[in-house]
Amino acid sequence: MGSVAPFSAFEPAPARGWREGLSQKSLLSSAEASGESPRERRVSEAEAEAIKFPGLLRGRCPGCPFGRPLPALAKAMASKLLRAVILGPPGSGKGTVCQRIAQSFGLQHLSSGHFLRENIKANTEVGDMAKQYIEKGLLVPDHVITRLMMSELENRRGQHWLLDGFPRTFVQAEALDRICELDLVITLNIPFETLKDRLSRRWIHPPSGRVYNLDFNPPHVHGIDDITGEPLVQQEDDKPEAVAARLRQYKDVAKPVIELYKSRGVLHQFSGTETNKIWPYVYMLFSNKITPIQSKEAY
Structure with missing residues (x-):
């Protein structure tokens, strides 16, 4: 899992969207004058600074969530x-779609839920912090989950990746924005009644996070995990009376995140x-960005 930065590195700080000391207004105006896109202009400015002041790249980036230097030049390199x-x-079936994408295109599937379970099991500092909230039935706060994910992403700077659950x-989207520029964001829209039915019929194996649905993905033996033979449980928030509240909460929290990425194109x-019906379109979308290693007919 790698080392994790101290919590002080993740305390809220003023937004610093433009890391090289240039204002957004001046940078955009200079880009317009040169005929370059803002993104191209940010890269060229960073490259120029790196040539003139090579030591700058080794200095601490004040807005970097995990306390390491990640100026625009590093972001440009990461964008490859x-x-x-x-x-x-x-x-909504995010996990299933992510697994197919990862297997078809060789991407690292980075699940925030998986990393949380790993850290809780290993009794890491961030895992113990998250556990306190989970045991009380509370959402893990932004600064805890952001610290966890930034550390994991730092360990995978040289890999293609797909984020699931983060x-x-x-606030989390802003933190991610400080270290990279996303190429693709997919959102799955499923009818409300379908989600309610799926969640109400969902059982999980807590140690591994394996999820079963009694309708379309049932365990071989009712109530028993296929791999370990251990009992399955239904989470309190998967029970019918809690599902509607969860879905409303997701809609409220996700709306500004979706609008942010929509505005960026x-x-x-x-x-x-049904995952099988949308999968060919998801496959085609990713094929335009990265060469597949497995055909879509494999599913």
Whole structure:
């Protein structure tokens, strides 16, 4: 899992969207005058600074969430690798779609839920912090989950990756924005009644995070995990009376995140109730960005 930065590195700080000391207004105006896009202009400015002041790249970036230097030049280098995010409410099938994308295109599937379970099991500092909230039935706060994910992303700077479960909030999206520029963001739109039915019929194996649905993905033996033979449980917030509240909360929190990525032209929305029906379109979208290693007919 790698070392994790101290919590002080993740305390809220004023937004610093433009790391090289240039204002957004002046940078945009200079880009317009040169005929370059703002993104191209940011890269060229950073490259020029690196040539004139090479030591700058080794200095601390005051807005970097994990306390390491990541100016625009590093972001430009990272942009050569595919950076993708999948969004969707509980029960939308994000995990299934992510697994297919990862296997078809060789991307690292980075699940915030998986990393949380790993850290809690290993009794790391961030895991113990998250556990306190989870045991009380509370959401893990932004500064804890952001610290966890920034550390994991730092360890995978040289890999193509697909994020699942992060960012969930606008604050988390801002933190991610400080270290990379996303190429693709997918959001899954599933009818409300379908989500309610799926979640109400969902059972999980807590140690591994494996999810079963009694309708379309049932365990071989009712109530028993296929791999370990251990008992399955239904989470309190998967029970019918809690599902509607969860879905409303997701909609409220996700809306500004979706609007952010929509405004940047990287958002792609897929609607449907069956993964197999939307999969060919998801596959085609990723094929335009990265060479597949497995055909879509494999599923």
